[in-house]
Amino acid sequence: MVQLSVADPSSGSPREHTVSDLRRAAEALWPVASAESWDRVGLVSGRDAAPLRRVLLAVDPVGATVDEALEWDADVLLAHHPLLLRGVHSVAEDTAKGALLARLIRGDCALLTAHTNADIPEGGVSAVIAERLGLRAARPIVESTSPEVSGGTAGIGRVGTLDAPESLRAFAERVAGILPQTVSGVRVAGDPDRAVQRIALLGGAGDSLLDHPAVLAADVYLTSDLRHHPAQEALERAAAMGGPALIDVAHWASESLWLDGAAERLGDRLPGVEFRVSTRRTDPWSFAV
Structure with a gap:
């Protein structure tokens, strides 16, 4: 796992990047306030103070990309599509979205989304x-x-x-x-x-x-x-x-074409943090007859 220490200009001492640094970088590129009024973007789960070493970018926050993020020991899954776009009344683990969130939280992997603000x-x-x-x-x-x-x-x-x-x-x-x-x-x-x-x-x-x-x-x-x-x-x-x-x-x-450039832009702002674009194809259709 890539470790990074950077100078903290306020103290002169080195510090590790945290999830809050990623949120600031994402905000500079894709301001949350510029999203459509119906959209739901930003930090979905996770904590600002958590260390940031690896970020996986994907179009969809689904089982396959959550698997990939956890297998890679990512600190954040940055997804284009919101997981909680429409209101839900339960995140119990016998619901699909609740199960995904529980796995991310147990795996200490935050979920951040950039949707219409990234469009x-x-x-x-x-x-x-x-x-x-x-x-x-x-x-x-x-x-x-x-x-x-x-x-x-x-x-x-x-x-x-x-x-x-x-x-x-x-x-x-x-x-x-x-x-x-x-x-x-x-x-x-x-x-x-x-x-x-x-x-x-x-x-x-x-x-x-x-x-x-x-x-x-x-x-x-x-x-x-x-x-x-x-x-x-x-x-x-x-x-x-x-x-x-x-x-x-x-x-x-x-929408998958956007991911490489997004990873590159974030990498420029957070040198030393490892960014990877998901290799999982999450188009829902598997075959045609």
């Missing part, structure tokens, strides 16, 4: 997808109004342009090339030979933005968890009045 900044979930796809002049679909994140590059989703037009099929193959493989793969709705250049995207579930003007003005909209009726209505509208082709990718896959 909106530069280097956030959607920004990373835009960068991997080579989009130029990418801007938020919905610019953030939070005073905690300044500038026009913070917000929900991204819209930008490819260097040159390419077919929808070629672009879909480009998308598949940057994402980890999943059972559902990359699903496309539209003419495969249609030329596309202006791209709108939102990592995670994005059908709430199907009607947004920036999405309607794009050639293709890339997101996850598109439901039958909203997708069908969007395609009917596109046929009648113009609008984007649709690309639907696995939710876990789209």
Whole structure:
């Protein structure tokens, strides 16, 4: 296990990093106050004074990633998705979430989450997808109004342009090339030979933005968890009045790209603490027939 002593500027004596240092670093990168009002982010379990030597980053706080964190003797599991997003009335160990929390607490592993507050900044979930796809002049679909994140590059989703037009099929193959493989793969709705250049995207579930003007003005909209009726209505509208082709990718896959950069940014702020990105695939689908 990696140990770290750093100088404490107030006393001149060395001290170990603690969970509170990680919370401060995370707050600087992804301010809690910038999260959506319905979201539940920050420290879920654990204590600020606990020593910080190893941090595992994952999309989902589920059995597989809790196993990995405890097997690695991690001090914190930093997850993108909240464990307690909706109200619960019990954390008894005969409930799934209660059992996970109990295992983390017994294993002295804190749980910290960064969700919509990690979606909106530069280097956030959607920004990373835009960068991997080579989009130029990418801007938020919905610019953030939070005073905690300044500038026009913070917000929900991204819209930008490819260097040159390419077919929808070629672009879909480009998308598949940057994402980890999943059972559902990359699903496309539209003419495969249609030329596309202006791209709108939102990592995670994005059908709430199907009607947004920036999405309607794009050639293709890339997101996850598109439901039958909203997708069908969007395609009917596109046929009648113009609008984007649709690309639907696995939710876990789209958000997993953010983890490497998040680990790197935290590592820059907390040198000597060991950060690792989970190797467990937590997409819920295991096979198709």
